[in-house]
Amino acid sequence: MPVYKAEAIVLRRRVLGEADRVLTLFTREHGKLAVLARGVRKTTSKRSGVLEPFSHVRLLLARGRGALDVLAQVEVVQGMAPLRADLRRFGQAALVAELLEAAVPEREPHPELFRLLAEALQLLRDEEEAPAALWFTLHLISLVGFQPALDHCAVGGEEIGAAPSWSHPLGGLVCGRHAGRDPAAVRLRPEMVRALRALMAAGAEDLAGSTVAPRDRAPLLELLRRYAEHRLEVRLRSPDVIGQL
Ligand SMILES: [Zn+2]
Incomplete structure (x- = not known):
């Protein structure tokens, strides 16, 4: 053979x-x-x-x-034994793996995604404080063609105010004028917007001392996970597991 x-x-x-x-x-x-x-x-x-x-x-x-x-x-x-020994980190690694599996077709090489996955799992294993799952989700979804609008309105491209809204179907942040197009759009606090922009600009090496506030991590991961589900047209299993932890 x-x-x-x-x-x-x-x-x-x-x-x-x-x-x-x-x-x-x-x-x-x-x-x-x-x-x-x-x-x-x-x-x-x-x-x-x-x-x-x-x-x-x-x-x-x-x-x-x-x-x-x-x-x-x-x-x-x-x-990756330490990852499997810790339930919280196991849940995040499971989400990372499931997202990757959902986002790529079979037998289509994507070396940049491979590096992203390897770096995210290593961070989850070694840097307990790094927002690795959050960083991975944002970069994964961007690498497969669904980068959300973070600097300008996803609809009209204009400047967005200090506290814009986020919409899955409209494609990220939207200004006050266009937020009305999606009744499910949610307001984000300015710190959350800054955190998303910082994560988009960050490489793996920048994450150990990352400044995503602890209280914003779970809501942002939930937001990006739902955005990924919407864009990839899948329903992921791992979030339920994380919820049970
Ligand atoms: Zn707009």
């Missing part, structure tokens, strides 16, 4: 039969793909620990005769 290499992050896995798993991966070289991992449920398998969700790995894959390619070799780049 022909084989090929891939650097991958495990988004999700499901059990198949007695000892097999199907892994949903996001790879640097080939984009999103599902692969078959044989025998990993046996506790003696050396692979079992490294093929957990969010693990960053290097793989050798064999082209399968069936629908799925088959995992031949695996090597860890970054383990």
